[in-house]
Amino acid sequence: MTIHIDTVSCGMIQENAYIVAREGRDDCAVIDPGDDYPKLKRALGGKKVGAILLTHGHFDHIQAVAPMADEFGAPVYVHAEDAEMLNDSRLNGYMGLMGGIATGPKIEAQDLGEALDACGLHFDVLHTPGHSKGSVCLYLKDEGALFSGDSIQALMASLKALLALPGETRVYPGHGPATTVARERARYRL
Numbered sequence: 464m465t466i467h468i469d470t471v472s473c474g475m476i477q478e479n480a481y482i483v484a485r486e487g488r489d490d491c492a493v494i495d496p497g498d499d500y501p502k503l504k505r506a507l508g509g510k511k512v513g514a515i516l517l518t519h520g521h522f523d524h525i526q527a528v529a530p531m532a533d534e535f536g537a538p539v540y541v542h543a544e545d546a547e548m549l550n551d552s553r554l555n556g557y558m559g560l561m562g563g564i565a566t567g568p569k570i571e572a573q574d575l576g577e578a579l580d581a582c583g584l585h586f587d588v589l590h591t592p593g594h595s596k597g598s599v600c601l602y603l604k605d606e607g608a609l610f611s612g613d614s615i616q617a618l619m620a621s622l623k624a625l626l627a628l629p630g631e632t633r634v635y636p637g638h639g640p641a642t643t644v645a646r647e648r649a650r651y652r653l
């Protein structure tokens with residue numbers, strides 16, 4: 464059975480929200496609802512939201528969570544390490560970027576765990592910290608689809624910044640033997 468994935472670009476930062484539905488079902492999972500609930504609601508095309516999954520807790524991905532969870536009575540899932548960001552404007556970046564404190568209904572979220580079944584979909588939860596402590600990628604293995612949140616861009620950007628240092632720079636890592644930037648560049652083929 465196939466699945467349908469709709470991409471809805473929302474808001475000022477054009478973050479992607481994803482509507483994922485198994486064919487023949489009238490419910491769907493929404494990944495990272497973004498901050499334009501009316502637009503997202505139109506894109507649902509009458510489908511019921513059965514679960515809301517968050518790849519991480521940054522404000523640009525979560526503004527529509529509370530109204531959507533409220534309207535559909537849908538559970539919200541996030542990695543435990545990002546849970547406190549959801550209701551804290553300082554931690555989720557809203558205050559820094561938008562210059563104020565977001566006041567909205569409180570988001571009640573449950574732990575994503577290591578895997579989650581929702582709306583006839585089986586998501587493996589891959590913990591990929593870096594962009595935030597609780598960043599995850601959501602993997603639909605049977606469908607060959609990965610929802611990576613901001614993880615890939617963020618980890619690649621960090622890696623590229625480090626590997627741009629002079630090649631002879633000696634690197635003393637937190638675990639394992641010392642190395643050099645040149646050796647690591649070769650290892651990561653960057």
Ligand SMILES: [Zn+2]
Pocket residue numbers: 519521594613
């Ligand atoms: Zn982010």
